[in-house]
Amino acid sequence: MADVATRPVSGRPDFSKVSFGALRRYYVGEFGASTANNLAYRGAVAIWVVTTVIQPMVSIVVWRTVAGPAGEVNGFTSAEFVTYFAITMLVDHLTFIWLMWEFEWRIRTGAMSPLLLRPIHPIHKDVCDNLSYKVIGLVGVLPAMVLLVIGFGGDVSGIGVVQVLTFLPALVLAMAVRFLLEWVLALSAFWLTKVSALNNLYFSLFLFLSGSFAPLAVLPEAVRTLAHASPFPWIVSFPVEVALGRRTGAEVWVGYLAQLGWILVALVLLRVVWRRAVRVYSAVGS
Amino acid sequence: MTAITVDRLHKTYLVPEREGGLRAAVGALVRRRRREVHAVTDVGFTIEPGEVVGFLGPNGAGKTTTLKMLSGLLHPTSGTATVLGHVPWERDRRYLGQMALIMGQRNQLQWDIPVLDSYKLNQAVFRIPDADFKARVEELSELLALEELLRKPVRNLSLGERMKCEIAGSLLHAPQVLFLDEPTIGLDVAMQRRIRSFVAEYNRRTGACVMLTSHYMADVEALCRRVIVIHHGRLLFDGALEELVHRFAGDKTINVELADEHPLDPAALGPLVDGHAVERSATGFSVRVPKAETPRVAARLLAGLPVSDLVIEEPPIESVIEQVFEATSAEVDGG
Ligand SMILES: Nc1ncnc2c1ncn2[C@@H]1O[C@H](COP(=O)(O)OP(=O)(O)OP(=O)(O)O)[C@@H](O)[C@H]1O
Ligand SMILES: [Mg+2]
Numbered sequence: 090m091a092d093v094a095t096r097p098v099s100g101r102p103d104f105s106k107v108s109f110g111a112l113r114r115y116y117v118g119e120f121g122a123s124t125a126n127n128l129a130y131r132g133a134v135a136i137w138v139v140t141t142v143i144q145p146m147v148s149i150v151v152w153r154t155v156a157g158p159a160g161e162v163n164g165f166t167s168a169e170f171v172t173y174f175a176i177t178m179l180v181d182h183l184t185f186i187w188l189m190w191e192f193e194w195r196i197r198t199g200a201m202s203p204l205l206l207r208p209i210h211p212i213h214k215d216v217c218d219n220l221s222y223k224v225i226g227l228v229g230v231l232p233a234m235v236l237l238v239i240g241f242g243g244d245v246s247g248i249g250v251v252q253v254l255t256f257l258p259a260l261v262l263a264m265a266v267r268f269l270l271e272w273v274l275a276l277s278a279f280w281l282t283k284v285s286a287l288n289n290l291y292f293s294l295f296l297f298l299s300g301s302f303a304p305l306a307v308l309p310e311a312v313r314t315l316a317h318a319s320p321f322p323w324i325v326s327f328p329v330e331v332a333l334g335r336r337t338g339a340e341v342w343v344g345y346l347a348q349l350g351w352i353l354v355a356l357v358l359l360r361v362v363w364r365r366a367v368r369v370y371s372a373v374g375s
Numbered sequence: 376m377t378a379i380t381v382d383r384l385h386k387t388y389l390v391p392e393r394e395g396g397l398r399a400a401v402g403a404l405v406r407r408r409r410r411e412v413h414a415v416t417d418v419g420f421t422i423e424p425g426e427v428v429g430f431l432g433p434n435g436a437g438k439t440t441t442l443k444m445l446s447g448l449l450h451p452t453s454g455t456a457t458v459l460g461h462v463p464w465e466r467d468r469r470y471l472g473q474m475a476l477i478m479g480q481r482n483q484l485q486w487d488i489p490v491l492d493s494y495k496l497n498q499a500v501f502r503i504p505d506a507d508f509k510a511r512v513e514e515l516s517e518l519l520a521l522e523e524l525l526r527k528p529v530r531n532l533s534l535g536e537r538m539k540c541e542i543a544g545s546l547l548h549a550p551q552v553l554f555l556d557e558p559t560i561g562l563d564v565a566m567q568r569r570i571r572s573f574v575a576e577y578n579r580r581t582g583a584c585v586m587l588t589s590h591y592m593a594d595v596e597a598l599c600r601r602v603i604v605i606h607h608g609r610l611l612f613d614g615a616l617e618e619l620v621h622r623f624a625g626d627k628t629i630n631v632e633l634a635d636e637h638p639l640d641p642a643a644l645g646p647l648v649d650g651h652a653v654e655r656s657a658t659g660f661s662v663r664v665p666k667a668e669t670p671r672v673a674a675r676l677l678a679g680l681p682v683s684d685l686v687i688e689e690p691p692i693e694s695v696i697e698q699v700f701e702a703t704s705a706e707v708d709g710g
Contacts, residue, residue, distance in 0.1 A: 102502035104468030115499035122488050122496060129487045202448055203483040206476055208468035209500050282391075367466065371388060372448045374481065 104208045112213070119214055123221035134222065138229035141182050142237075145174040149241050152303065163307045168244035169333070173304055175237040176329045181301055182230045183223050183260060184267040184324055188215060189288045192278035199374025205367065212272060212359075219268065247334030255341050259328035262348035267324045269355035279366040294319070300326025320351040376460070378552060378584040379422040379445065384454035386415040386440050386608075414440040415451075416608040424551070427578050427585040429599030429616070433700050437608040438588045439478075442554045445586070446476035458552055472501055475550040477542055479560035484529045490540045491525040494547060501548035508547065515543040518573055535566040542570065546577065553577075555587040559594055571597045592692045606700055620689050623699045627669045631676060632659040632684035647675050663690075 102108070127134055152170040156162050165173065195201040204211040238245060274291060278284050296302045297312060299321035305313050316322050327344045330336045336344060392408040415437040422428055432438050443449040445456060447463040447470065456463060461470035477483075484493040491512075498508045516522055519539045529537060542558065555574065559567040571594055578585050578598075589595060595602060595616070602619055604612040612619055633639065639660065644653060648662045649672060664672050669687055676682060689695075 101469075101473060104472045104502070108502060111499060111502045115496070118492070118496045118499050122485050122492060125488045125492075126485070199481065202443075202478075203481065205448055205466070206446060206471060206474075206483075207500050208471040368450050370448065370450075372443050 115209065115213060116217055119217035120221050123218045124225065126218075127221055127225050131225075134225060135229065138182075138226050138233075141178060141185075141226070141230060142233040144181075145178040145237060148174045148177075148303070149237070152307075153241070163304075165304055165307055166244065168242055170304075171241040171243035172238060172245055172248075172333060173329060175234045175241075175243055176332050177301060177325060178237070179230060179234050180260060180263065180325050180328050182226055184264050186215075186219055186268055186271050188271050188275040189278070189284055189291075191215075192275040193284045196278050196370075197282070197373070199372065201370065202372050202374070205370070205372075215272065216268070248332060249334070252332055252334045256328055256332040259331045259341070259344060259348070262345060262352065263324045263328045266320055266348055266351045266355065269352060269359060270320060273355055273358045273362055276362050276366045279369055295321055295324075298322065299324050300329065304330075320354075323348045323351060376424070377421045378424040378426070379420075379456070379458050379586070381421070381441075381445070381456045382419045382454060384415055384418045384441070384444065384456060385413075385452045386437070386444060386449065387452045388412040388414055413608050415444070415605075418454075418605060418608070418610050420603055420610070420613050422584055422586065424584050425578070425582045426601060427574070427587065427598050429595040429602040430586050430588045430605070431595065431602055431696065432588075432605040432611075436605045438605065439556055440608075441605070442476060442556050442586065442588065446474060446554050447471065448476070472548060473551045474554075475545040475548075475552075476554040477545045477556065477558055479538065479557040482529070482537075482541070484537075484541060484544055486530050487528055489526050489528055490521070490532075490544070493529065494525075494544055497544055497547050503548055507549075511547050511549065512543075515546060518576060519543055519569070535562045538562060538566070538570070542573070549581060549583075551581075551583050553583050553585045555585065555589075557588055557590065559589060559591055567591065567594065574598055592696065596692060604696075604699065611699065616692070619699075620692060620695050623702075624690050624695045625665060625698060626663045626690060627666050628661055628663050628688045628690060629669065629673055629676070630659070630661045630684075630686045630688060631680070631682055634681040634683040643679075647679050648672055659684075 102111075149171050152162070152165075152174070153167045156165065156167045156170060158167065161167075161169075192201075195204070201211075204214065237243065274287075275284075277287060281287065297308070298316040298319050300316075302308075305316055305322060305326050308316075316326075323344065327336065327348070331341060331344065388411070389409040390412055392410045418437070418441060430438050430441070440449065444451050445458055445463050447466045450464045459470060459473060461467050463470060463474075484490060485496070494508075494512060497503075498505075503511075512525075516525060519542065521539060521543055524532060524536050524540055529540065532540065538558065546553075553574075558574070559570050562570065574585060574587070575598055577583065585598075587594065587598060600615060602612070602614070602616050603610065604619065612622070614622075639655070641653070644660075648664065649668065651662050651664050653660050653662045662672075673685060673687060677685060
């Protein structure tokens with residue numbers, strides 16, 4: 090038997106340097122593991138996707154009624170409401186994360202500990218888990234979006250190649266903004282044993298201020314002002330409106346910059362809060 | 376250079392105090408009352424590279440808390456520690472990359488994917504070169520008989536099989552320091568023995584330093600020449616295992632074999648053994664006497680009886696440990 094482990098390890102890897110090769114290999118592996126996991130529980134994923142699809146249907150029915158067959162609400166016709174909510178569904182699916190519950194569970198059960206013992210930041214695992222879930226969910230959400238538009242007679246006249254191409258960066262940046270913000274927020278679980286109250290507050294705010302509940306244009310002025318002081322419109326409303334062709338030219342660039350700005354803010358917060366979080370971690374469980 | 380240095384380490388947990396009832400719950404909203412739990416108090420020791428040290432203490436003594444601090448999971452309340460030249464709770468990746476904490480009751484492998492896939496994930500996390508990875512998986516699976524298990528998902532493994540896979544998975548990066556927290560808990564005797572001999576072999580091959588907690592004295596006897604005992608968070612003893620027995624064992628057992636069929640007269644035996652309870656066997660008897668009296672009692676027995684064989688035994692380690700804990704409990708509770 091070869092005494093392999095006895096051999097003095099030929100120079101340990103230098104963990105003080107970021108290795109993109111190693112990180113890429115980790116992402117591939119973790120993405121595969123998450124996907125295997127998601128496929129093992131595909132029933133649960135399917136149910137979740139169905140819920141994602143039902144929500145916009147409700148919104149469409151409600152807002153079509155409000156607008157009436159020929160009328161409009163603040164520049165949105167019935168047919169535009171349909172397209173708005175169909176694309177919102179896609180954006181919501183691709184930006185949605187559930188980390189706040191995940192963190193509460195990890196900390197209450199001690200499942201956080203193994204993640205802290207590895208020489209890699211735990212956020213990478215969450216990125217992989219998230220991407221995997223989103224890719225799998227697309228299988229249901231993409232066709233559902235098309236069916237919604239066709240079934241309810243959505244207006245797609247404003248959507249062309251330019252809109253799609255400008256939409257894609259806005260979407261990716263939106264995913265990053267929401268992921269980072271909620272990752273930081275989820276860290277509150279290190280201090281609070283129950284985060285559900287905070288979560289509910291957050292999600293109510295998010296619903297109204299992001300444009301998920303209704304296009305910001307049809308909401309009262311006060312809500313709009315509040316929304317623009319928050320990062321939320323850049324997560325849903327902005328990419329959706331870019332896709333619809335409602336934001337053009339300089340507005341698009343301002344949007345990208347705002348998204349980048351919020352990403353920067355979230356990254357700084359993440360650094361500071363994460364450092365404190367591991368300090369107060371009490372590592373329950375034997 | 377020492378592998379582990381610990382100095383005046385303290386850990387106090389703050390636990391929210393909860394009384395039952397709505398009133399108390401409402402009250403708790405306003406002012407949260409916290410209770411202090413002194414889990415580790417003023418603990419210090421050093422461990423050399425290559426040492427295997429048993430870390431003993433009854434339930435709630437502070438063993439796991441100490442290991443969590445040394446592996447960087449917990450920040451201490453005060454005190455210092457360095458392991459392999461790093462302060463563990465700074466969680467420098469260079470430290471995490473050469474350390475492993477294995478907990479008998481905790482899962483580090485992914486539940487739904489084959490064991491080998493989890494290992495590959497660890498390979499990426501710990502940046503293990505392909506050749507080393509392949510060789511180590513081979514070696515570990517040979518030592519622990521994992522061949523059949525590597526392709527199964529973790530959720531399909533038995534407790535013992537899972538533990539073996541957990542241990543191997545935690546060693547792929549060839550850690551130089553190994554913290555084992557009750558690695559044999561809940562395993563059958565054969566599996567316990569297998570894990571024990573594996574740990575010994577790993578230590579022999581790699582020269583890694585090992586700190587091990589276990590409530591099974593067989594683990595400790597087989598693996599650790601040195602033990603550190605804590606109780607109520609305080610260090611009680613640090614030294615050789617025999618020394619612990621020697622220091623704390625109050626009694627010794629004298630086993631006597633008698634020549635031929637000598638009729639043993641209990642009345643005559645009483646004074647010879649100072650009236651201690653005697654246990655008869657087929658060919659003789661045994662008696663437990665306080666350590667200090669053993670030479671005198673043995674001499675008297677040899678002089679007064681047709682003895683064919685006489686052996687003085689230390690008590691089993693289990694009962695010594697039990698005595699240690701009981702004695703200090705009384706001390707602490709009384710004072
Ligand atoms: N996360 C925690 N929060 C609050 N108190 C804790 C926590 N973890 C442990 N304790 C308390 O600290 C003390 C020491 O616990 P620890 O788990 O270190 O003991 P141990 O020696 O490992 O015991 P065992 O043999 O039962 O595993 C106990 O009184 C325990 O109740
Ligand atoms: Mg313990």
